[in-house]
Amino acid sequence: VAPTSAIAPILADLRLRCAAPLPVLRRVADAMASGMRAGLADDGAGELKMIPSHVYSLPTGNETGLFYALDLGGTNFRVLRVQLGGKDKRIIDTEFEQVSIPREIMHGITEDLFDFIASGLSRFVATEGDKFHLPQGRKRELGFTFSFPVNQTSIDSGILIKWTKGFAVSGTAGKDVVACLNAAMERQGLDMRVSALVNDTVGTLAGARYWDDDVMVAVILGTGTNACYIQRTEAIPKLQHLKLETGNTIINTEWGAFSDGLPLTEFDREMDDESINPGEQIFEKTISGMYLGEIVRRVLVKMAEVSDLFGHSFPKKLAEPFVLRTPHLCAMQQDTSDNLGEVESILSDVIGVSQASLLARRVTVEVSDCIIRRGGRLAGAGIIGILEKMENDSRGHIFGRRTVVAMDGGLYEKYPQYRRYMKEAVAELLGPERSNRIAIEHTKDGSGIGAALLAAANSKYA
Numbered sequence: 001v002a003p004t005s006a007i008a009p010i011l012a013d014l015r016l017r018c019a020a021p022l023p024v025l026r027r028v029a030d031a032m033a034s035g036m037r038a039g040l041a042d043d044g045a046g047e048l049k050m051i052p053s054h055v056y057s058l059p060t061g062n063e064t065g066l067f068y069a070l071d072l073g074g075t076n077f078r079v080l081r082v083q084l085g086g087k088d089k090r091i092i093d094t095e096f097e098q099v100s101i102p103r104e105i106m107h108g109i110t111e112d113l114f115d116f117i118a119s120g121l122s123r124f125v126a127t128e129g130d131k132f133h134l135p136q137g138r139k140r141e142l143g144f145t146f147s148f149p150v151n152q153t154s155i156d157s158g159i160l161i162k163w164t165k166g167f168a169v170s171g172t173a174g175k176d177v178v179a180c181l182n183a184a185m186e187r188q189g190l191d192m193r194v195s196a197l198v199n200d201t202v203g204t205l206a207g208a209r210y211w212d213d214d215v216m217v218a219v220i221l222g223t224g225t226n227a228c229y230i231q232r233t234e235a236i237p238k239l240q241h242l243k244l245e246t247g248n249t250i251i252n253t254e255w256g257a258f259s260d261g262l263p264l265t266e267f268d269r270e271m272d273d274e275s276i277n278p279g280e281q282i283f284e285k286t287i288s289g290m291y292l293g294e295i296v297r298r299v300l301v302k303m304a305e306v307s308d309l310f311g312h313s314f315p316k317k318l319a320e321p322f323v324l325r326t327p328h329l330c331a332m333q334q335d336t337s338d339n340l341g342e343v344e345s346i347l348s349d350v351i352g353v354s355q356a357s358l359l360a361r362r363v364t365v366e367v368s369d370c371i372i373r374r375g376g377r378l379a380g381a382g383i384i385g386i387l388e389k390m391e392n393d394s395r396g397h398i399f400g401r402r403t404v405v406a407m408d409g410g411l412y413e414k415y416p417q418y419r420r421y422m423k424e425a426v427a428e429l430l431g432p433e434r435s436n437r438i439a440i441e442h443t444k445d446g447s448g449i450g451a452a453l454l455a456a457a458n459s460k461y462a
């Protein structure tokens with residue numbers, strides 16, 4: 001095994017390739033903006049799907065009454081109710097519950113899944129107390145957040161393209177998931193119907209905008225990533241045939257699929273090659289929580305192979321894909337002690353290197369920082385790409401006034417360095433004057449309430 005100095009060129013090369021200096025960020029932002037334009041012109045014209053939400057009524061704050069929301073996107077579903085009191089009282093009360101979905105239901109048939117959900121909803125409705133009021137003669141209305149690929153043709157219908165994220169329910173692909181849920185609620189004798197079907201990013205934007213009219217963009221940075229924004233209806237060429245009234249709508253960019261001009265390394269390419277979706281979701285694989293730890297692991301593997309950084313023999317656990325996770329990187333980066341004791345204990349627990357040398361600890365932190373910094377900076381460039389596209393649609397509309405970008409997701413929320421790198425990149429790209437007008441704000445769990453607000457803004461009784 002070569003001496004530890006063999007890692008110096010690997011580290012230098014990594015620093016260089018992951019630096020994402022301002023010109024690279026500019027190129028990425030410009031490519032994001034043109035990808036957005038291509039996707040709005042024609043389905044399949046570019047990397048970005050630019051999916052219309054068919055939301056033509058955004059929450060204004062004037063909504064009143066009782067509304068429900070259901071969020072299905074993982075191994076749990078969440079149900080929520082909210083009593084809205086209009087401009088002054090806003091959210092009078094809200095309650096929620098979470099139900100975990102058994103494996104046999106996730107691998108079963110359509111009717112069983114939707115019956116399971118509808119019966120959970122029904123139990124939740126049964127606990128509705130005095131603080132919540134449904135006007136006489138009305139059905140309860142529900143906003144349905146559904147985080148799987150759907151072909152949506154109206155605010156209250158969408159055909160499932162395929163299940164993802166561990167769901168393998170037979171018979172649902174090709175069906176309208178709103179019709180499936182409405183039918184199951186009817187079978188349960190539950191007096192409720194779906195008024196809005198929304199993607200979680202769209203729900204986040206609606207939830208944030210309810211409190212602040214200047215919210216124009218929502219970005220989720222969690223296990224995966226996505227972004228959506230407010231778009232003028234008249235500037236969506238692929239919807240011209242619908243002869244929409246002029247106004248605002250929300251476009252779901254599905255920006256995780258972007259790849260144009262990203263500064264990638266051999267480690268990214270190898271991770272992509274070995275992934276379940278090679279060649280897809282490259283932006284997501286570069287900036288989101290699921291992958292950042294894995295990229296770092298791959299760099300450490302190469303270092304361990306050419307040097308004795310982690311001792312004379314290769315640490316076996318390091319060979320296991322995805323053992324090193326983003327929260328580990330985060331914990332290591334919070335260690336400001338001289339001897340990096342926390343880094344030592346993580347290296348010991350996670351990759352089985354006991355008493356890693358101080359050099360090994362420092363190198364691990366530096367590799368993590370390179371990957372986190374690149375991820376944060378590229379996320380920032382993506383946000384600027386969206387703002388640029390909006391500004392080009394009508395000058396002064398974004399940079400000439402206060403504009404808010406609503407952020408959510410565990411990675412953004414819990415990783416201070418990532419957040420800082422992202423904001424630094426945004427500030428560098430904007431320059432001091434325009435930076436003052438762009439606010440990047442965290443909205444916690446806005447997507448649940450957002451779906452209920454969209455049900456209210458699109459109420460059948462309005």
Ligand code: ADP
Pocket residue numbers: 221222223224288289290326327330331408409410411414415
């Ligand atoms: P999801 O995206 O899965 O719906 P979240 O928005 O809560 O859920 O994001 C979870 C992701 O956030 C994790 O996959 C992880 O990458 C990241 N994360 C969670 N906790 C931390 C932490 N302490 N430090 C850094 N990143 C974290």
